Amino acid sequence: MSAPKEDRRAKLVEAGLAILREDGLAGFTQLRVAARVDLKQGHLTYYFPTRTDLLVAVARSAIDTQLASLERMINEATSIDGAIAAIAAVTVRHENTRVLVAMNQASDQEPEVRALFNEMTDAFVAKLGELLTRFGLDASQDRIDLLHALFVGLSVVDLATSRENGKARNSAALATAFRLLT
Amino acid sequence: MSAPKEDRRAKLVEAGLAILREDGLAGFTQLRVAARVDLKQGHLTYYFPTRTDLLVAVARSAIDTQLASLERMINEATSIDGAIAAIAAVTVRHENTRVLVAMNQASDQEPEVRALFNEMTDAFVAKLGELLTRFGLDASQDRIDLLHALFVGLSVVDLATSRENGKARNSAALATAFRLLT
DNA sequence: GTCTATAGATAGATAGAC
C-alpha cells in the first residue's frame, strides 16, 4: 500500500531542506522547491497551503537531522580531542550553517518557527551538557551556554568570511575553550 | 554650498540601515528604502544603480558605526566587570544583531559585501585583542577568536530565541569566559 | 481528491520625459 500524498510531502520537505542548504532562506521559494521534485508551484500549495506551512515542516525535519547528528557525534567521541575535531568539522560545513542561519532568520519573523527553534536550542544545549559530563567536566548552565554560543559563533563567522584557514582557527579556539573548561 | 546629491545619498544609506535594523535583509527592498525618504523607487536607482550598490554603501556605513561603538566601549570600560556588562548589553540589542546577521547573509551571496565583512571582522578581532591586553590578559589568536565567536554566538542565539532571561544568561557566560581567560 | 491555469502583488531595472 502506497501513501502517495505522504510520499510527496516528504519529498517536498527534502527538496526544501536541500535548497536551504544550498542557498539559504533567500532561495526558498515555492517555485524552486516544487520544481526540484517536478511539480507545479500551484500544486505544492495543495500539500502545503502556505509558504510558512512548508517552512515549518522543513524546519522540523532540519531539527531532527541536526540533533541526530549531534547525538551521533557525542556517542562516537572517545576523547576530548576527538570531540573537538568533530565539532570543528561541523563549524566549517557551510551547508549545515546555512540551514541554521535560515532558521534563525525565520525565527525572527515567524512565531511558529521560533517555537521550533527554541525547542531545538534547548535540546542542543542539553546534549552539550551531556558531552561535558561525559568527560567528567562541570556542566553548569553558564559553561554550557558558553560552549553553545562558541559553536554557533564559529560557524556563523566561518560562513561569512570563508577563510582558507577557517578550520584550523576554529579548532584552535575550541581547543582553548575545552582546555580552559577542564 | 549644498551638495544635494551627496545629501540624498547619505539619507538613503541611513534609511537602508534603519530598515536592516528593524526587519533585516528580507525587508531591504529599493521600494521601502526609497519610500522612507519620500523618493520613488526608480529615483533611488539614479543614486544607486543597483540594489547591490546600495547594500554595499549601507554595509560600509554599518561597519563604521559598529567599530566606533566597540571602540567607545573599550575606552570606557574601566574594569573587566564593566567590559562584561557592556558586551552583554550589546548581545541582546536585537537591532544591532539584525544588521550583523543581514551583512552575514549578504556576504554569503555577494562577494563585494563579503570583502567588507571580512575587513570588519578583522578590525573587530583586532579591537578585542586590545581589550584583552588592556586588562593584562594574554591576547593570542585562539583566545581572541574564542571571545569573538562567543560574542557573535550569544548575539545570534538571543535574537532567534528571544528569551526573557537572555541578558542574564549572556552575562553569566561572558563572565565565565573572562574568568577562565584570566 | 488531485492538479493547473491564472490572478494579484511586489521585486529590480531602464527608457525616456523634463
Place this chain on the structure above:
DNA sequence: GTCTATCTATCTATAGAC
C-alpha cells in the same frame, strides 16, 4: 543632470478544471 512612468521577472495564493 534629475526624476518618473513603465517593463519584465518572479513571488504567493486561489479559483476552478479534471
